[in-house]
Amino acid sequence: MTGITLVMGSGGVGKTTVAAGTAALIAQSGLRTLAITVDPARRLADAMGIGQASDPTRVAGFAHLDVAMLDAAAAWDDIARRHADAATARRLVTNPYFRAVADRFPSGQNYAAGETLLHHAESGSYDHIVVDTPPAEGGSAFLAAPRRIRTLVAGRALRVLTGPRLPGRRLVYSVTARPALKVADAVLGGRLLEDVAEFLLDLSAIYPGLARRSRAVEALYAGAGLVVVVTPDPGPIAEARRILSHPSGATRAPRAVVFNRVVPHAWTKAPPAPPDPVGANLSRWAAEAARHEALRHSFSSHTGVTPIPLPWLVEPPASPLALADLMRSAGFDPGLS
Amino acid sequence: MPSLGAVLERRLCVVTGKGGTGKSAVAASLAIAAGRRGMRVLALAMGDGDGLARHLGAPRLGPSPEAFGDVHAAVVEPASALDEYLRHRIRIPHLGAVARIFAAVVDTVPGIRDTVMIGKVVHDSTLPAWDLVVADAPPTGQVQSYLGAPETIAGLVPGGAVRDQAAWLRSLLQDPEHTGVVVVATPEELPVTEAMAFRDHMADTTAVAAVIANKVLPEVGFDAAAIAGIAPGPALEAARFQLALTEAQHRHLAELRPDRVVSLLFGMHTPDETASRIADLWELP
Numbered sequence: 314m315t316g317i318t319l320v321m322g323s324g325g326v327g328k329t330t331v332a333a334g335t336a337a338l339i340a341q342s343g344l345r346t347l348a349i350t351v352d353p354a355r356r357l358a359d360a361m362g363i364g365q366a367s368d369p370t371r372v373a374g375f376a377h378l379d380v381a382m383l384d385a386a387a388a389w390d391d392i393a394r395r396h397a398d399a400a401t402a403r404r405l406v407t408n409p410y411f412r413a414v415a416d417r418f419p420s421g422q423n424y425a426a427g428e429t430l431l432h433h434a435e436s437g438s439y440d441h442i443v444v445d446t447p448p449a450e451g452g453s454a455f456l457a458a459p460r461r462i463r464t465l466v467a468g469r470a471l472r473v474l475t476g477p478r479l480p481g482r483r484l485v486y487s488v489t490a491r492p493a494l495k496v497a498d499a500v501l502g503g504r505l506l507e508d509v510a511e512f513l514l515d516l517s518a519i520y521p522g523l524a525r526r527s528r529a530v531e532a533l534y535a536g537a538g539l540v541v542v543v544t545p546d547p548g549p550i551a552e553a554r555r556i557l558s559h560p561s562g563a564t565r566a567p568r569a570v571v572f573n574r575v576v577p578h579a580w581t582k583a584p585p586a587p588p589d590p591v592g593a594n595l596s597r598w599a600a601e602a603a604r605h606e607a608l609r610h611s612f613s614s615h616t617g618v619t620p621i622p623l624p625w626l627v628e629p630p631a632s633p634l635a636l637a638d639l640m641r642s643a644g645f646d647p648g649l650s
Numbered sequence: 651m652p653s654l655g656a657v658l659e660r661r662l663c664v665v666t667g668k669g670g671t672g673k674s675a676v677a678a679s680l681a682i683a684a685g686r687r688g689m690r691v692l693a694l695a696m697g698d699g700d701g702l703a704r705h706l707g708a709p710r711l712g713p714s715p716e717a718f719g720d721v722h723a724a725v726v727e728p729a730s731a732l733d734e735y736l737r738h739r740i741r742i743p744h745l746g747a748v749a750r751i752f753a754a755v756v757d758t759v760p761g762i763r764d765t766v767m768i769g770k771v772v773h774d775s776t777l778p779a780w781d782l783v784v785a786d787a788p789p790t791g792q793v794q795s796y797l798g799a800p801e802t803i804a805g806l807v808p809g810g811a812v813r814d815q816a817a818w819l820r821s822l823l824q825d826p827e828h829t830g831v832v833v834v835a836t837p838e839e840l841p842v843t844e845a846m847a848f849r850d851h852m853a854d855t856t857a858v859a860a861v862i863a864n865k866v867l868p869e870v871g872f873d874a875a876a877i878a879g880i881a882p883g884p885a886l887e888a889a890r891f892q893l894a895l896t897e898a899q900h901r902h903l904a905e906l907r908p909d910r911v912v913s914l915l916f917g918m919h920t921p922d923e924t925a926s927r928i929a930d931l932w933e934l935p
Contacts, residue, residue, distance in 0.1 A: 323669055323670065324668060324669020324670055324789055325668055325669040325670020325671065325840075325841070326669075326670060354839050354840050355839070355843075356839065409806065410758055410759055413759070413761070419792075465757060496742055496748050497742075497748050497751040497752060497755070499810055499811075500740050500742055500748075500752075500810050500811045500812055501755065501807055501810050501812050505755070505759075505806065505807050505808065506751075506755070509754075509755050509758050509759060512758065513754075513758060544670065546670070547704055547921055548670075548674070548700070548701050548704075549670065551700060576891075577884075577887070579884060580884045580887070580888055582884070583883065583884035583885065586885060590870050590871035590872045590876075591872055591876070591877060591880065591885055591889050592885065593870070594870050594872075594885075594888055594889055594892050595884055595885045595888045595889070597916040597917070598888040598891070598892070598916070599884070599888075600916050600917030600918070601916045601917060603917070603918075604917055604918045607918070627891070627894045627895050627898050628898060
């Protein structure tokens with residue numbers, strides 16, 4: 314069975330970098346590894362040799378490491394083609410509302426990552442998959458996405474528009490008789506309600522398949538290891554604590570919490586600095602180091618997890634090899650081999 | 651440099667930036683600066699209000715404005731924003747059944763959902779109760795769909811009250827005297843790239859009132875030559891780190907060309923102290 318690691322945390326904390334380093338470390342232990350990444354910095358994308366390709370690409374210098382970009386739109390097109398007949402799928406993939414679910418709903422993007430993960434897990438080509446989660450709304454929303462997508466597609470909205478009777482096409486002819494719909498129709502102007510209803514009708518065709526797949530995605534999440542990334546800032550710390558206390562996260566300890574962008578604790582232990590610019594500089598950075606240390610301790614005592622500090626670097630290494638070295642020397646052990 | 655005080659002379663400031671750049675701190679600082687001037691200011695969090703609450707020293711934010719010092723603040727909740735939109739702006743009768751239908755449409759057509767959220771913010775900015783509304787908006791990637799929502803509606807909805815509302819929103823968002831966007835970036839690769847892409851993309855939708863570079867290192871009175879003779883140890887390490895980071899930041903700042911920079915605050919500060927310090931920025935020349 315394919316092992317899964319989900320890398321989570323607020324936007325801007327370095328998830329993509331940590332995910333690349335984690336995948337590189339796991340691949341070095343001999344496991345066939347895939348990193349699914351979202352929107353990497355240009356330097357990292359160049360170093361890993363990915364363009365915009367959503368198909369797995371071998372990373373240079375590694376025998377067992379592939380990387381794939383998340384393409385939410387393509388993942389949703391696959392969902393439509395897999396679960397609906399050809400004509401319905403064609404209508405769906407060109408429908409502007411369907412495009413919006415794929416491109417602009419945070420749940421849509423989150424769920425697309427889950428589908429992509431499931432697809433590669435089922436392929437049998439990998440022993441381990443590391444997922445760099447999309448930034449929208451944070452990690453708890455990522456874990457909840459399969460359920461939210463079921464609710465969206467389940468047809469509750471459709472039933473509201475059409476009543477208990479399952480309609481055929483040209484739906485609005487049968488429903489505008491209801492006064493509430495007449496009002497809504499006037500407010501929305503003409504065809505919109507009919508367009509929405511027809512879209513929902515097409516969408517409901519994929520529900521049985523999507524329900525099954527989304528439960529399989531949830532099962533993967535339930536068995537996955539978490540790597541949570543934080544920086545020494547209140548927002549990211551609050552988000553990390555939310556992730557660790559999420560119902561589906563609480564059943565297991567995270568594989569690791571990475572405290573990113575920490576300045577050396579040794580700077581706080583220096584003898585009193587002379588009152589010159591160099592000494593003043595050390596005092597400022599020592600105050601910063603003390604703050605990082607205090608936040609790390611309070612995080613440990615609240616969560617019972619000891620975070621792994623990753624140093625604040627002027628430019629983080631871009632190559633997966635260097636990232637693996639950096640994380641190994643910080644004491645990060647994926648604990649899988 | 652000219653004063654940035656003019657930023658506060660609009661009715662609506664929308665603050666955005668990549669995650670982790672400190673946009674909630676900057677949003678709170680704008681509200682605090684306006685409050686200090688004696689303006690009646692409402693700070694609105696779009697989405698999770700925790701960041702804005704922390705920087706205003708508030709325990710938490712609710713859907714109705716509450717006073718915290720000189721500033722009123724609230725969070726825009728989708729359900730209450732939708733209710734308000736239907737009752738007061740679309741003015742529909744039979745609220746129960748129509749609201750259920752509308753909720754189904756809102757779930758399905760993101761242009762409408764986004765327009766309801768940004769509509770609440772824009773509508774509050776027209777109320778005589780407030781001189782200024784400051785929105786702590788979602789990160790750069792998502793805020794574009796909010797600011798562009800009225801235009802999306804114009805393309806999707808053929809007529810009726812929803813379309814009229816969207817046209818009204820669009821006129822206020824495009825009016826540079828009414829609305830300005832404040833973009834926050836830290837001097838690093840991704841935040842700068844996102845800020846610049848946003849500035850280019852938004853050029854003909856909403857005016858960018860200011861670009862703020864946050865967490866910029868202060869200048870120090872030494873250079874690489876001056877530290878050449880220092881013995882190995884923390885003082886030398888911290889000095890080298892400072893110089894290397896400053897050089898990288900200068901490179902990113904040269905690309906961003908911000909209107910103003912905010913220094914990194916070293917050591918322990920509560921978020922409301924941070925916001926209060928940044929608030930000086932909007933007054934100083």
